[in-house]
Amino acid sequence: MKAGIVGLPNVGKSTLFNCLSNAKAQSANFPFCTIEPNIGVVNVPDNRMEKLEELVSPEKVIPATVEIVDIAGLVKGASKGEGLGNQFLGNIRETDAILHVLRCFDNDNIVHVDGSVDPIRDKETIDMELQLKDLESVEKKLDKVNRAAKTGNKEAQKEAAVLTSLKEGLEAGTSVRAITLSDDDHAEYVKPLQLITDKPVMYVCNVDEEAATNGNAYVEKVKEAVANENAEVIFLAVGTEADITELDTYEERQMFLEDLGLSEPGSAKLIRGAYKLLDLETYFTAGEKEVRAWTIPVGATAPQAAGVIHTDFEKGFIRAEVIAYDDYVQYGSESKVKEAGKMRVEGKEYVVKDGDVMHFRFNV
Numbered sequence: 001m002k003a004g005i006v007g008l009p010n011v012g013k014s015t016l017f018n019c020l021s022n023a024k025a026q027s028a029n030f031p032f033c034t035i036e037p038n039i040g041v042v043n044v045p046d047n048r049m050e051k052l053e054e055l056v057s058p059e060k061v062i063p064a065t066v067e068i069v070d071i072a073g074l075v076k077g078a079s080k081g082e083g084l085g086n087q088f089l090g091n092i093r094e095t096d097a098i099l100h101v102l103r104c105f106d107n108d109n110i111v112h113v114d115g116s117v118d119p120i121r122d123k124e125t126i127d128m129e130l131q132l133k134d135l136e137s138v139e140k141k142l143d144k145v146n147r148a149a150k151t152g153n154k155e156a157q158k159e160a161a162v163l164t165s166l167k168e169g170l171e172a173g174t175s176v177r178a179i180t181l182s183d184d185d186h187a188e189y190v191k192p193l194q195l196i197t198d199k200p201v202m203y204v205c206n207v208d209e210e211a212a213t214n215g216n217a218y219v220e221k222v223k224e225a226v227a228n229e230n231a232e233v234i235f236l237a238v239g240t241e242a243d244i245t246e247l248d249t250y251e252e253r254q255m256f257l258e259d260l261g262l263s264e265p266g267s268a269k270l271i272r273g274a275y276k277l278l279d280l281e282t283y284f285t286a287g288e289k290e291v292r293a294w295t296i297p298v299g300a301t302a303p304q305a306a307g308v309i310h311t312d313f314e315k316g317f318i319r320a321e322v323i324a325y326d327d328y329v330q331y332g333s334e335s336k337v338k339e340a341g342k343m344r345v346e347g348k349e350y351v352v353k354d355g356d357v358m359h360f361r362f363n364v
Contacts, residue, residue, distance in 0.1 A: 236266025
């Protein structure tokens with residue numbers, strides 16, 4: 001599962017990517033510094049892993065991960081191919097969620113592609129390009145469906161009505177995620193189109209160091225502007241985060257954060273937010289060899305969760321032995337959880353809960 005970082009040129013995307021992945025993508029004070037998308041696999045910060053490590057003392061610990069893609073800066077006209085637009089839009093289409101970086105700080109030394117700082121205008125510039133690309137996709141599909149609808153095909157007529165409402169919304173400057181549709185219509189007619197503005201989005205407000213703790217007026221404007229989008233908004237000082245990642249020791253990084261009034265780096269919140277945005281959650285396996293976090297979609301059943309470890313586990317699934325994370329911590333070990341009667345045996349219908357500690361029994 002991939003989350004793609006998008007935004008206008010020079011808003012801090014590549015610097016943010018470097019903070020998240022330590023992959024050292026090139027970042028500089030001019031547009032189109034990134035052309036090919038950079039991809040980083042990022043560990044998801046999770047305090048529960050540390051607690052399990054403390055209790056189990058395993059040989060190794062393997063956290064959950066999420067893929068972050070740094071996509072080059074879009075510009076006005078991208079949907080018509082401006083500034084390598086088609087290539088960039090293709091890269092965005094391949095992601096599962098969007099992290100939209102907005103510049104929310106003043107600094108005369110860092111050029112803005114439009115000459116002044118205005119995150120709402122920037123957001124609208126990007127939105128328009130993505131909406132125009134989606135409009136193109138919807139119109140192509142609608143042409144085909146209308147031909148079938150004219151023959152009296154009831155299913156095609158229903159699909160045409162949904163596509164028409166999408167077309168009208170996009171033409172009015174509304175992203176697909178903010179257009180009201182029934183869940184069934186969305187699943188049947190919209191999801192298969194893989195529309196860019198239908199992807200879940202998190203707006204990342206890049207602020208200066210002074211605003212790292214409480215945000216600023218720009219951030220409040222962004223929150224107001226996206227209120228109808230069911231989108232997340234977070235703020236972090238990307239330049240400051242970059243400085244923190246350059247420090248050698250954990251102690252130095254913690255001192256820097258404390259000076260800013262922060263309990264953890266903003267990038268940690270962002271990674272957890274991206275994980276949630278992708279509709280993912282974690283279950284654990286815990287033994288002497290390893291404590292490991294496994295990533296599953298929210299709503300996965302026990303056999304599906306087992307299949308993440310190995311397909312044979314899913315095919316031959318018999319049962320799952322499940323301990324709630326809080327019970328594991330309360331009793332301190334698997335044997336004590338069993339003694340207290342808190343280990344449950346669950347079958348094929350069990351829907352895994354975030355934080356479950358699991359063993360699978362299977363037969364192939």
